[in-house]
Amino acid sequence: MTEYFPNVKPIKYEGPDSKNPFAFKHYDPKQVVLGKTMAEHLRFAVCYWHTFKGLGSDQFGVGTIIRNYNDSSDPMKVADMTLQAAFEFFTKLGVGFWCFHDRDIAPEADNLAETNKRLDAIVAKAKKFQADTGVKLLWGTTNAFSHRRFMAGAGTNPSPDVFAYAASQIKKAMEITNELGGQGYVFWGGREGYDTLLNTDMGRELDHLALLLQMAVDYKKKIGFKGQFYIEPKPKEPTKHQYDFDAGNCIAFLQKYNLAQSFKLNIEANHATLASHDFCHELALSAANGMLGSVDANRGDLLLGWDTDQFPNNIYETAEAMYIILKAGGFTTGGLNFDAHVRRQSIDPEDLFHAHIGAMDVFARGLKIAAKMIEDKKFEKVVENRYKGWSGDLGKKIESKQVGFDELEAHTLKNGEPKLQSGQQELLENLFNSYI
Ligand code: XUL
Ligand code: CO
Numbered sequence: 001m002t003e004y005f006p007n008v009k010p011i012k013y014e015g016p017d018s019k020n021p022f023a024f025k026h027y028d029p030k031q032v033v034l035g036k037t038m039a040e041h042l043r044f045a046v047c048y049w050h051t052f053k054g055l056g057s058d059q060f061g062v063g064t065i066i067r068n069y070n071d072s073s074d075p076m077k078v079a080d081m082t083l084q085a086a087f088e089f090f091t092k093l094g095v096g097f098w099c100f101h102d103r104d105i106a107p108e109a110d111n112l113a114e115t116n117k118r119l120d121a122i123v124a125k126a127k128k129f130q131a132d133t134g135v136k137l138l139w140g141t142t143n144a145f146s147h148r149r150f151m152a153g154a155g156t157n158p159s160p161d162v163f164a165y166a167a168s169q170i171k172k173a174m175e176i177t178n179e180l181g182g183q184g185y186v187f188w189g190g191r192e193g194y195d196t197l198l199n200t201d202m203g204r205e206l207d208h209l210a211l212l213l214q215m216a217v218d219y220k221k222k223i224g225f226k227g228q229f230y231i232e233p234k235p236k237e238p239t240k241h242q243y244d245f246d247a248g249n250c251i252a253f254l255q256k257y258n259l260a261q262s263f264k265l266n267i268e269a270n271h272a273t274l275a276s277h278d279f280c281h282e283l284a285l286s287a288a289n290g291m292l293g294s295v296d297a298n299r300g301d302l303l304l305g306w307d308t309d310q311f312p313n314n315i316y317e318t319a320e321a322m323y324i325i326l327k328a329g330g331f332t333t334g335g336l337n338f339d340a341h342v343r344r345q346s347i348d349p350e351d352l353f354h355a356h357i358g359a360m361d362v363f364a365r366g367l368k369i370a371a372k373m374i375e376d377k378k379f380e381k382v383v384e385n386r387y388k389g390w391s392g393d394l395g396k397k398i399e400s401k402q403v404g405f406d407e408l409e410a411h412t413l414k415n416g417e418p419k420l421q422s423g424q425q426e427l428l429e430n431l432f433n434s435y436i
Contacts, residue, residue: 004085043335045097056344140177145190155212193239210257264293294334318366
């Protein structure tokens with residue numbers, strides 16, 4: 001069998017003192033942290049689109065990256081070689097999961113029936129690779145945003161024919177995700193948004209988006225797909241305003257259309273910053289609503305301000321993120337999918353390994369730091385103490401809805417000015433630093 005990454009041997013854990021760039025310094029898949037192995041906690045996934053289909057093109061220039069698995073004029077041969085390269089990459093890196101869009105794994109043909117046949121051929125091979133390697137599908141999704149038919153959206157398109165096309169694509173993508181035992185299915189609203197209100201019926205588009213999602217929920221039941229549905233928020237790019245703006249917006253949308261019980265959120269770090277939040281805010285808001293599902297782990301560049309999809313490298317951020325994720329009970333169906341690509345000057349196949357090794361290590365460090373913070377309970381005690389009034393007589397009465405404005409006014413008249421306590425932010429930031 002052809003080796004597509006001949007210069008790289010399986011990546012091993014060598015510990016923090018290792019100087020080997022092709023080794024993990026912190027990610028030891030078998031190391032037990034808070035009762036689970038690191039691999040079980042972190043559930044790393046490699047994304048197919050950036051890692052194997054991304055060739056470094058940007059708004060100003062074509063691709064810069066040449067891959068040996070693209071070396072054919074037959075698109076199905078390329079799809080075959082890419083699939084083989086992908087499973088070689090997953091196993092050499094030692095990740096447990098992968099993620100794909102339908103169009104990443106098999107190229108579109110002249111019509112839907114032929115396109116679906118191509119998908120079936122590749123999926124059969126992927127199923128065999130999964131069985132042979134033990135690598136599982138974290139989630140599948142559909143690409144209903146690249147083709148010109150989707151220029152005005154998929155579920156929010158002004159044409160019902162395009163809506164129908166999108167529905168047909170999602171139907172097939174759900175079927176192949178199910179066939180591959182996918183643990184989830186993601187809806188990212190590629191072009192579900194608008195560029196100008198002058199041609200847009202916003203209320204109708206939102207209703208249509210909900211209809212499409214409801215059909216997906218119904219079809220999930222029909223085919224017995226047990227995976228988790230996720231919505232992935234993003235505020236802008238490619239449209240000026242994406243309807244799935246941020247976690248808060250998605251939660252409100254799902255609640256309005258009675259869909260909240262069928263979805264969780266897939267939070268992407270760079271999408272959070274594009275929405276003027278930070279990654280941890282989006283995680284915390286999802287967790288507070290019981291809807292934290294999965295993570296697209298990457299980072300943006302605050303100075304560039306667009307979706308740069310860089311690999312995560314900030315220990316502070318991964319530590320705080322893992323703290324929130326662990327406090328919320330950890331991943332169940334979800335995981336950490338590296339929705340990130342190497343820079344267009346990183347043209348060597350080895351760069352793909354360096355990118356993922358660094359990202360996995362920085363999350364492993366984040367996990368270890370977060371676990372220590374949880375074991376020490378110092379932050380937990382601070383929070384407990386800050387809200388301790390709610391365990392007292394007055395707090396209990398308010399929370400159990402035994403009092404209203406009259407009783408609270410009587411209390412305040414009697415009690416006088418409330419006693420205040422310091423929020424201790426600087427002290428706590430210093431404490432957090434002491435764990436890094
Ligand atoms: C786009 C993005 C997508 C989704 C899946 O910004 O993040 O790749 O993760 O469609
Ligand atoms: Co993403």
